[in-house]
Amino acid sequence: MKYLKFLIPLIVFACSSDKVILLPEVSNAPVHEVLDLSPAYLFYDTTAVNGVELNRRNLIVSTNWLVNVDKRLTLKQAIPEIQFIQFKKRDAGMHKNEAAKNYYSCNDTGIKNLGFIDFTDVFYHTSDSAKATIRARETIKSEHLAAKVDALSRITVSNLEGSLNLEDFIAYLSAQPLPKPTNLVLNLSENLTFQDYITLKAALIETDSTVVTVNPNEFIY
Template identity: 45%
Template sequence: MRYSILILLTFVFFACGNEKVIELPVINHSEINEINDVSPAYLFYDETQKDSVELNRKNLIVSTNWLVNVDKRLTLRQVLPHIQFLQSKKENSSHKNEHAKNYYTCNDLSRKDLGFIEFTDVVYFTEEDEILPENTYHVAVLDLNQIIVYGLEGADYKTNLNDLLATLEEATAVGIGERSIGLSFYDKLSFNDYIAFKSELSTLHLENVSVSNHEFIFN
């Protein structure tokens, strides 16, 4: 018997077993829409498995670019251990290719096709043992409508994604000097909202502002 792993409406992978469907996270636009020399991994939303998540990595080749297909219904708490496992597997392999990168696969609405968000250099951590450098805005995302910002405009406050993006653009327009943004995410945040936040933030062209590649996942 054969089964198909369906991604979007067109991307089908065949193997043995039962049919499984991945609902990809949805983004408005991706700057990356074509990648060569790839191999896939899949994180399924599966209510029959412990914590409703199942990793399929049988076709991963360490020397290639990795496309990690994560079901948007999963939470960061469910996804994180598997992502860290994949990162470690590649980083510590004797066959590692320094030019091979890691990407999350998305449903790009602007093209009605697949889009990709790179996470090669993202370091995930769950312990508050990292000291953020001075001149850093700390952005804590509970969901897209509940975002707490520390250190911007001289006071801590709550906002939503759209207002945060507007505030960051305004702040850089008036010349705030060099700053960095440190990101924290609630571990019950859906993977869809996590990717949506990352995608929208990446569309900003902020002078003298960099986004840290160290991301804290809190509970």
């Protein structure tokens, strides 16, 4: 019952607009309850510009935001819209609630209910934001591990030859020596689907944070 306040608006919205969002699936989302929330929707729509339609009419800046992204969208389609609403909240001024967070909604198959992934502190950088990308890369410490993700079956790590699939990549990260955690910088193909992205993020969240910390700057190429 604790999800009822969110599930009913989602069903009504989808039915009234004759549109449906296919949420990305994970088996172990890190968060299962979010209170004081308002939703945004990114629809997969082949008739819309760039194949994506954003509805953010219900967003209240002082609340936690649940961003519902169709898993079929690519990062090229979804990230500019996500950046747009991130900027709206970060630039909210006097109405801003510093404690409010942003979450991606997903279908947690492990509990057969909604799960959420926090992306409040993530800064996305695309080819359209060259100056911001340069500034962000300059802030990253020299001691870091870069991962280039062309696909979940093809992940290139900066200090390794060849490529890894996601399972081997996570195993490699988990085997990193202590005590200092590895600062991981993600470089993500714009052709990754949102399902691929959430699968990657969920796997990284499961990795021991004393071994690996994911840099908040994520680069889309």
